[in-house]
Every structure is written in structure tokens, then in C-alpha cells.
Amino acid sequence: MKLLVIEDEAELAASIAGYLTDYTCETAATFTQALEKIEMFTYDCILLDLTLPGGDGLRLLDLLKKEKRNDGIIIISARNAMEDKITGLTNGADDYIAKPFHLPELAARVYSVIRRKQFSSANVVEQHEVKIDLLSKKVFVEGTEVPLTKKELDLLLYFIGNKNKVISKGALAEHLSGDMADMLDSHAFVYAHIKNLKRKLTEAGYGNYLKNVYGTGYKWEI
Amino acid sequence: MKLLVIEDEAELAASIAGYLTDYTCETAATFTQALEKIEMFTYDCILLDLTLPGGDGLRLLDLLKKEKRNDGIIIISARNAMEDKITGLTNGADDYIAKPFHLPELAARVYSVIRRKQFSSANVVEQHEVKIDLLSKKVFVEGTEVPLTKKELDLLLYFIGNKNKVISKGALAEHLSGDMADMLDSHAFVYAHIKNLKRKLTEAGYGNYLKNVYGTGYKWEI
DNA sequence: GGGTAACGTTATCGCTACGTTAACGAATGT
DNA sequence: ACATTCGTTAACGTAGCGATAACGTTACCC
CATH class of the missing domain: 1.10.10.10 (Winged helix-like DNA-binding domain superfamily/Winged helix DNA-binding domain)
Incomplete structure (x- = not known):
């Protein structure tokens, strides 16, 4: 199971990767870095922070959907940005979690998204x-x-x-x-x-x- | 009972196959792949996504009807593409479901189509x-x-x-x-x-x- | 190692959200 | 116009929830 954590706060990205040890976590800190990784590989789940330096996170989401990719996507965003939640989900994200969140909560959502993806098994x-x-x-x-x-x-x-x-x-x-x-x-x-x-x-x-x-x-x- | 799911979104295809556990589900992601399967086997029901890469989904429908095949056919298409619905049904599809749909809804339609076929007399x-x-x-x-x-x-x-x-x-x-x-x-x-x-x-x-x-x-x- | 304070366990219980049911006016079809 | 069926409403029953309190445990301090 491969995860991509798109998050500019290095500390947070590291703690996420450190927590989700059942998965192979890669991280991307900028828009371009994320783009490169996404174009190079596919992931079971992508954690996408919308407040990203160097480009709008939603553009990444659009891209993934336009390319008919089926990576699971969980949006990470600031607490009260409700519009993002709505936009994110209608644009094809699978779930949403508000900052600040707790790692077990995130793990549960990642698990759930991946499970939903492989509904069959x-x-x-x-x-x-x-x-x-x-x-x-x-x-x-x-x-x-x-x-x-x-x-x-x-x-x-x-x-x-x-x-x-x-x-x-x-x-x-x-x-x-x-x-x-x-x-x-x-x-x-x-x-x-x-x-x-x-x-x-x-x-x-x-x-x-x-x-x-x-x-x-x-x-x-x- | 054998089903063919013609759908390019792998995630969706997997969910469908996983949900309809009473049937044996095969999947096809492209026009040519679908064509191969259709020419090789017959199915109790075929779920056909019209927005298919590599060819128009309606052409598959025409083909099936020209060959007087009696596989049940359910069209899957984007929500607001109403013309498709009409064209699809007049061209011989047995039912139609709009994306995004809910799996129980689809299951009910598959069940209904198969029953109708099976007990046509x-x-x-x-x-x-x-x-x-x-x-x-x-x-x-x-x-x-x-x-x-x-x-x-x-x-x-x-x-x-x-x-x-x-x-x-x-x-x-x-x-x-x-x-x-x-x-x-x-x-x-x-x-x-x-x-x-x-x-x-x-x-x-x-x-x-x-x-x-x-x-x-x-x-x-x- | 006893004492104690913080934490965890368990049983009980009122409250709330959910589900059930019946009755009735609105909608529908013939 | 009529009968049938639909969906709303309101009153009622119930299961599960979460608060509370009494009781056990664990860790820490002297």
C-alpha cells in the first residue's frame, strides 16, 4: 500500500508518515514536487493539503480526476474552510479531514478510503x-x-x-x-x-x- | 449468473463487482477489451458505461442488437445526459442508470433485468x-x-x-x-x-x- | 512500602434519537 | 367523480447513548 502525503509543514508530514507505518509513505512539500510524484506513480491514497505553496491544491485534484485516476484522495485543510470541503468532495475527493486533526482519526479515514476502493475484497x-x-x-x-x-x-x-x-x-x-x-x-x-x-x-x-x-x-x- | 462491467473507472468497476456478490463479475476498461469479451462470451447482464475511452459505447450496443444477442443491457451514463437515456433505450438497452448512482439501486436494476430475461415467458x-x-x-x-x-x-x-x-x-x-x-x-x-x-x-x-x-x-x- | 491521588472499570438510569404505527388529506389514475 | 395509493403528521414505544457514581487499579512520593 502506497501513500502520498502532500503537505508543506515538514513536521506534520513526518509525523503522518511515521504514524501510518502499515503503508509506504512518500511526501511532497510543494505543488511542483507533488505534480512530479503524481505523474510518475500511482498511489492507494493521496493526502492533499489544500494550502500548498506554489499552486492551488484543488488544481491537483482536478488533474487527477481528469486523468481518470483512481487514487483515493483525502483532503486536508484548515478547520473552518467549509467551502473547500464542499468543493473538494464534489470534485471527486473521497474524504476530508480538518486541521488540526488527530493521527488515529486520519488513519481510520485512510483505512476507510482504501477499503472502499477495494470494495470487492x-x-x-x-x-x-x-x-x-x-x-x-x-x-x-x-x-x-x-x-x-x-x-x-x-x-x-x-x-x-x-x-x-x-x-x-x-x-x-x-x-x-x-x-x-x-x-x-x-x-x-x-x-x-x-x-x-x-x-x-x-x-x-x-x-x-x-x-x-x-x-x-x-x-x-x- | 455472469455479468460484464464495461467501465473505465477501475475504482467504480471494483465497487460494482464487490457489491454484486451473487453474480460472477467480469470487467472491461476499454472499448476493444469490451469487444473481445463480448465476442468471446455471453452474459446474463452487461453494464455499459457510455463514456468509454477508445470508442463510442453506443456502438457496442448496436453490435449486440445486430447480432440478436439477448444479453441484458444496462446503460450507465453521466447524470444529465438525458439524450443518451432515450437513445440507449430505443436502441435496445433494458435499463438505464445515471452516474453517480448507489450500489443498491444498481443491484435492484440488474436483478430486475435478469429476472425479466430469464422468465421472459x-x-x-x-x-x-x-x-x-x-x-x-x-x-x-x-x-x-x-x-x-x-x-x-x-x-x-x-x-x-x-x-x-x-x-x-x-x-x-x-x-x-x-x-x-x-x-x-x-x-x-x-x-x-x-x-x-x-x-x-x-x-x-x-x-x-x-x-x-x-x-x-x-x-x-x- | 503504605498512603494518596489520578486514572480506569463497571453498573445503573434518565434522556434522546430512532423506529413504529395509525389516521388523514393530497395526489393520482381511471 | 370516484377509488386507490401516496406521503405527511402526530402520538407512542424502544434501543442505545452518555452521564453519574461507586468501586478497583496504577503510579508516584515520601
Whole structure:
């Protein structure tokens, strides 16, 4: 899996590349640099920062679509630039994430975009003894169905997409509620969903792979 | 059941193939590739994108009809290209779907085309204890007729064509009204038709296979 | 190593969003 | 004009959500 991170803030680009270790990440810091890479290679997913020095990021998007490329595209942009969001998505971007964002959140979106792209093989997600049918929204542990609520399934997919990485409670809260503000809030409700997810999985005979990291967050350790 | 997806956007072709798991899907990305496949094999249904690189999609349609082939044909084309729709249908296509479309919608049309072809004389769809005569638009459960309205029948066929897949209320609303905008609206009317369909089927002694998935949609689980 | 404070776990519960159902006026077709 | 069907509305039932509080754990400090 190959990713291209088009981002002029070197620090941010580096942390993204460092976080998404399941993928091979390349980076581009300027418009021309990005153009060169895009014309040279294809990527499974392209992270595109719209505020790019040396050219408008949307022009890159247009280019990709005009060439009928099927690289997945996730727009990265400043928090309140809502117009960008709309323009970006109608122009063919697959997803959008607002700065500042949290890396697990980004990872989940990248995972989701890539999964959507390969709809054929990935409408069933398998991880160890867990099988998730994304079309019927059913979850199986060793063949027996485990009924999960929407939020529990959301959590499970989030963890599987970020396996072996510690996710902060705040990031989880934000992902579940879809609300940026929840990053700062109490997060207490996350406990409830984590608890229920763990309980349902263990009751179905699945080992406890969802572990707490004291003072930091949770991780799905496989 | 064999399908041919003639579509140059690889991502879209993959999504279609991945969604229509009840059929064996082959894909063709160019005019010549499509031509080769068509001349080599016959298909139960051919999905034909008219905006095809390397030749006009309508020429493929003409070819199929000149050879008196009876592969079912569904035209895929850009949303507002209404002339295509008319030309396509008068030239012998069996159905038409506008881009961008939703996969359940496509599945329903594929299902419908194949059934129509397969039972061109009898024209009967059977699913479990449900029997649908598409010509007289009559529905039978274990031999006794169940009078359904147009929308209820439409719903039933939609669900049968997308069995075991969760369909969002929005997609159902859009399918029933034929209006893209209904994807976002209140969808309240969907409740009414679902309720009536369920009532009529259960009153006729049919098990309840139409299930709600909380916060997500409905599915026909068989 | 006890004490303590911060963090994590778990069960309970009211609230809200969602879904169900029935009734009715609007729209449609014959 | 009539009957049928459609989609809106409102009242009701329910599942899941997230807050709360009581209880366990972990880490840290002396």
C-alpha cells in the first residue's frame, strides 16, 4: 500500500508518515514536487493539503480526476474552510479531514478510503478470529454472530484500522461523536462503549486484545 | 449468473463487482477489451458505461442488437445526459442508470433485468415462499395472493435484489421517489411503505425477513 | 512500602434519537 | 367523480447513548 502525503509543514508530514507505518509513505512539500510524484506513480491514497505553496491544491485534484485516476484522495485543510470541503468532495475527493486533526482519526479515514476502493475484497474485514461483514453489518467471532451496536462496530473498525497503536481517549471520543469539541470534554462515555465492546467479544470467546495504556489511551494489540 | 462491467473507472468497476456478490463479475476498461469479451462470451447482464475511452459505447450496443444477442443491457451514463437515456433505450438497452448512482439501486436494476430475461415467458420471481409475477404484478405467498401497491412491490423487489445487505433509509427513499434529493430529506414516507409491506406479508403468513438495523437502515435477511 | 491521588472499570438510569404505527388529506389514475 | 395509493403528521414505544457514581487499579512520593 502506497501513500502520498502532500503537505508543506515538514513536521506534520513526518509525523503522518511515521504514524501510518502499515503503508509506504512518500511526501511532497510543494505543488511542483507533488505534480512530479503524481505523474510518475500511482498511489492507494493521496493526502492533499489544500494550502500548498506554489499552486492551488484543488488544481491537483482536478488533474487527477481528469486523468481518470483512481487514487483515493483525502483532503486536508484548515478547520473552518467549509467551502473547500464542499468543493473538494464534489470534485471527486473521497474524504476530508480538518486541521488540526488527530493521527488515529486520519488513519481510520485512510483505512476507510482504501477499503472502499477495494470494495470487492474488503466488504469483509477479517482480523484474527473476528470477521466483519460490512454490507450486512454483522460481526462474527469464530463463526458465531456477535450483535454489536453502531458505536461498538465503529470502535472495533477504528481499532482494527489502528492496530498496535495507542489511541487517546479524546481521539476515540471525537471519532465516535464526530464532534471536534469532544476532544476536550470528559470522554467518560468512551468507557461505556469500550466496556461493552470488550464484554461482548470476550463473552463470544474472543481473547482480550483491547488493552488500556495507563494515562495514555487504548490499543488493539494483536 | 455472469455479468460484464464495461467501465473505465477501475475504482467504480471494483465497487460494482464487490457489491454484486451473487453474480460472477467480469470487467472491461476499454472499448476493444469490451469487444473481445463480448465476442468471446455471453452474459446474463452487461453494464455499459457510455463514456468509454477508445470508442463510442453506443456502438457496442448496436453490435449486440445486430447480432440478436439477448444479453441484458444496462446503460450507465453521466447524470444529465438525458439524450443518451432515450437513445440507449430505443436502441435496445433494458435499463438505464445515471452516474453517480448507489450500489443498491444498481443491484435492484440488474436483478430486475435478469429476472425479466430469464422468465421472459413466465416472468416469475421466486424467493423463499414469495412468488412474484412481474407481468401481472401479482404477489403470492404460499399460493395465496397478496395485493401490493406499486411502491410496496418496488420495495420488495429492491430488498430481494439486495438481500442480506443493509440499505439506508436514504437509498430507499431515493429508489422509491426516483429523486436524488430525497437522499437527504426526511424519509418519513419510507416508514409507511415498509410498515405496510411488512404487515401484508406477515398477514399472509410469511415470516418477518425485513429487519431494521438501528441507526443504519433495513435489510432483507434470508 | 503504605498512603494518596489520578486514572480506569463497571453498573445503573434518565434522556434522546430512532423506529413504529395509525389516521388523514393530497395526489393520482381511471 | 370516484377509488386507490401516496406521503405527511402526530402520538407512542424502544434501543442505545452518555452521564453519574461507586468501586478497583496504577503510579508516584515520601
